[in-house]
Amino acid sequence: MFGQTQNVAAAVATYTSNARFNTRHCMGLALQLQHAAPADLSPDEKKALDALVARAREVDEVRKARARMSAPALRGPRQALVTAWSSIQTALGAFAALPADAESRVEAASLQSALFPEGLEFLSLDALALRGHSRLLRERMTEEGLRPRLAALVHAEFLSTLDQAFSTLGDQLGVAGASAPLPPRRALADAAARFSFAVGAYARALALHLDDTDEVGLARFVTALTPIDRVRITRSGTSTDAELEEDEEFDEEEPTEDPGSDPATPAVPGEVPFGPGHPDYPFTE
Numbered sequence: 001m002f003g004q005t006q007n008v009a010a011a012v013a014t015y016t017s018n019a020r021f022n023t024r025h026c027m028g029l030a031l032q033l034q035h036a037a038p039a040d041l042s043p044d045e046k047k048a049l050d051a052l053v054a055r056a057r058e059v060d061e062v063r064k065a066r067a068r069m070s071a072p073a074l075r076g077p078r079q080a081l082v083t084a085w086s087s088i089q090t091a092l093g094a095f096a097a098l099p100a101d102a103e104s105r106v107e108a109a110s111l112q113s114a115l116f117p118e119g120l121e122f123l124s125l126d127a128l129a130l131r132g133h134s135r136l137l138r139e140r141m142t143e144e145g146l147r148p149r150l151a152a153l154v155h156a157e158f159l160s161t162l163d164q165a166f167s168t169l170g171d172q173l174g175v176a177g178a179s180a181p182l183p184p185r186r187a188l189a190d191a192a193a194r195f196s197f198a199v200g201a202y203a204r205a206l207a208l209h210l211d212d213t214d215e216v217g218l219a220r221f222v223t224a225l226t227p228i229d230r231v232r233i234t235r236s237g238t239s240t241d242a243e244l245e246e247d248e249e250f251d252e253e254e255p256t257e258d259p260g261s262d263p264a265t266p267a268v269p270g271e272v273p274f275g276p277g278h279p280d281y282p283f284t285e
Contacts, residue, residue, distance in 0.1 A: 008218055019228065036223060056195055078127040085162065092154070095108030115141070130169075206224055
């Protein structure tokens, strides 16, 4: 009898105590717990299980929002805006290089001087800073009457491509009006903590009427919660911030560069380096 009581106490303590989970496992674990749930769940147990699944969905929503801001997700939209600006600058440069008696030469040189007084240096900014600089530059084009002059000189597709790239990067960065709000930095850790609490609450609901003399009831309790054993984080560490551990999941391995190559040198003619020190660097430290 004493041994059975010990077994029940140990099982309850194991599953109702605080547990940590990798956020990549939260929804999978929630679905496994749904599948392993007893057929005779009480209303309170079902309510706790439903809350657990809802918390797992919250974790996934934060992960999706974070993924939109990851370096791989920003790389394409950022490079599209870089290409749009560099194409306009190249087109103006071509007109400005025409013979001295060409009508378009003076106009191109004037626009080039107004829009790109420092050349294309701003294209090496990180994605958020590049979008901000582009916003100011596009506002100047409208306020100073540069846009119609530019449209009259270069093909209209240059400007439409610029507008589209600007809008797309804004959506990706979460700064456009139609974008979903971005989660704060600790949102993933907070969502993971709420999920962990929901798992414990579900276990406590299952244990509420557990009788230490009922082996069938103990088997029901343990079977319903066994999926937790496969994914709970058991290793100890100095940090309790789950977000610090999750950051690496959004970092993709970058290709190894030739030690003798210059990171500031474009890999393709006309391509501008992605950011300080590395062509794929997404943010300024």
